[in-house]
Amino acid sequence: MDKILWEKVQGFDFDKATEQYGFSTRLALENHWTLYFTQVALLEYKKFMFLAATQSEMVSPSEIVDIVWHQHLIFTNSYTDFCNLLGKRIEHIPSTHNRSDFEMFHKAKERTKELYEINFGKQPLEVWYYTNELDSLELVHSRFNVATLRRNFLKYAIIASIPVCLLIFPILIKIKNPDFLIGYFIVFFAIIMLLEFYIRRSFLSLYNRIKSNPIVQNLSALELVFFKEGKLEKVIHGVVNNLIQNKKIRIRTDNRLELLDKSLGDNKYENCVIEFMRDSESVSYKDLCHTVKQKPIFDQLQKATYRIRNRVITSKEFAFIATAVMIVLGVLLSIIFSRFITGIWRGKPITFLLLAIVPLVLISIGYINRLTTFMFSKVISSALKKEIRNNNEVQNNWEWNYFLYGSVVLSSFFIPIANSTNSSSNNFFSKDSGTSSSSSSSSCGSSCSSSSSSCGSSCGSSCGGCGGGD
Template sequence: MNKEEKELWKKVKAFKLDSPKEDYGFSIKLSHENKWTIQFTEDAILEYKKFMFLAAISKSMVSPSHIIDIVWHQHLTFSHSYKSFCELLGKSINHIPSTGKVGEREVLKNAVNFTKEKYEKYFDKQNAIIWSVKSFEDSIKLQQASKNWNLSNSQLILVGVLLLIPTFFLWKPILLKIGNPEFIQIAIMGLIFSIVFIEYFTREGFNNAYSSLVYDNEYIRKLKPEESIVIATRNTEQLALYKLNNLFENKLIETKRDSTNLKKVNSTKKSEDVVENSILNYVKENSKNDLRVVLNEASNKPFLTRFLDTGEMIQNKIMNSKAIIEHKIIISFILFLLYSFLFSRFILGTLRDKPVLILMIFIVLSLVIFYVYLMDRYKVLYKRRFLSAIDTHVDTDQYLDGILLNQNVVLAGALTALIIASGYGPKKKETSWFDSTWGSCSSCSSCSSCSSCSSCSSCSSCSSCGGCGGD
């Protein structure tokens, strides 16, 4: 770059597309409507500015990527900002859509090649993702399972029920040779074996999918702390609490005496965060600033709810990944082996007029245990990993960590306001998001397996009130 071009690029790069007073400004609208992460949005805007700079200094036509074109389209709708931007560039840059005319493809191809050469001359290599993908979802290189194998839980259950009859005839010769005490022991051992292996395959499948998601996708590694919170918890109130706690710690907000009503502190200090500024503006402009009202107001704003759509898309990518679906099939096979064995015994005992009450209770209890365990297991792993092991760290403290993991969000927020305002809040210490959150969740993983084992004793022996379908 020559001196004039350097000066122009400096001004273009510094040009603000967002206003700090807007709750739904340019970048928030862009990320919300396209399900982009914060870093992806920032990089897309930067690449858009580079493209417009090249358009301003070039005599030949330049061509944007699909992502940059999305940014350009939105900027055109912000007419006053776009006009000011073109004035800064010293050139009115018109958006010329494709018409599909004969020969246009060759012209566009030449424009793409020219743009790449010009870009690399001024800015080194292009951002490979921003200049190649059509959506943020396309940037997530996580292998998805074939639709033929991605069966719902109800479909898997239906397949299992249909296979029970033929498997009954396979188990029958074996079951006729097994007496009641031996059968009970085998059933209990089979249940324990299934719990251990299902836990292993659940963790293995999720960890494989998560590792692939994180290590193969730089924008997942670059998630901001606020995105990680919403993606993990699917709860914008917890993120609002996180922002409120920052405002308390930075002494930009405080509680009124003997109440949970908030007020803005008269200070020259300002927050650079869009969410925090919006909360501050709301507190300043409204007299009824009870913490619960502020939490509800903030948590329903688009600058927070936008993360929900992105989180849902990421969660769907993980849950429908090849790694998890393959392990789900293995888990389904283990459960089928166990329950085809138990149900075959139940059918055989019923046909032979043997007592089967204890066996029926054992089957029902174990089914309930597995249902409760598997229903939330992936959610627990998902929440834990995104809060603890994502490659994004944030300075926090044990008190804030307790709030984020507290199920009663409103009560936790009220305690935050009262404690910090009264001067008894926590002293800030240096610790990572990984250390604080993982430590608080370390005891969760064993609960399901323990509860499963405790129910096994219900079938420890056969009594006069029923039996296990044997002799």
């Protein structure tokens, strides 16, 4: 292994220090990757290109590495600089889809794995084995759409009340009011308490299954804030509050924000806010939130975390928990609906029954809707807080403190301004499940020669390879 060259490759920076929409941010945004996974993918891309430049035989990238490669080619100056550092121009040329090339490219992939393990150790599975990195969570996709079941919950409960009424009719006519309503309310809320215990335990078990996954394990503090709160404004609150506490921004008497220090730092989120405020004497916090949350760095955070959340709630494991809760609550509602039908059929007074049904239906629907956020806002955040509080390294980091303690760490002068934006913002997690956008992964493969002039390629269902040196 050429250690001197590898050190140079490791040190190559794809981004400029103060760039708002640099290479890595664009890569993360377009593929809905977390910040951690983006950096891992970039490192694996560097390793692949190092092998391509130093080996005399063909090597082949994974699907994830090929996505990075395609993206880097668009940044022509950066790609030229990188190839100059490697000492060879590595071209990426579409293939002819020649079937006879299949075996050659398969061997190239096997060879790449062997060379990788010799030089770098074991390949990270989430980059080299899976086409979609979230498949590494190993969650089975559910055949049932939880959002669809949730929307049709009341309809199913009403339909179920007809056979339930026929089944329990002899019992219903024997129980008189108010005994029925009193007994029903006791049973209803006792079952709600049991369901609360069930979903907490089940969601914690589901989280324990995926928490060792590197992508979940390395979520940033602000990504976790978004998981917990479901509102991008909450993330912006933390960023702006830190700028206020560091005296880079001040709150004027008219509650507008004024930028005191225009210098940029290491935090991209803070830099984004500073650059927005640079050209204005003062800005309202509402306008700042509205503009900043559409910036690539914040948009990327939202899309990446939503994509992970979506993978969880569309899983068979999550659907089983949610469906079990809906079945239990549906059966409960069908019983009181049956009582209502029986009362109408027998000409009994149903006013109090109707008044009871309305809040019970609202409670049931609210409880079911809560399922889609409960795992992230309560279960995962509570489990992580216990782990993080024992980590002394994060105690002095404002982002982690903000995740741990929330609005408690906000400046008392800033809290009223921050709260004024919360009332008008939409909860991102209230959206129905379904991908906000599919990951823009490339299925185009390639093969190339790393000779200084040109290379051959194969574009198929997977990437072909990159030939070795001269």
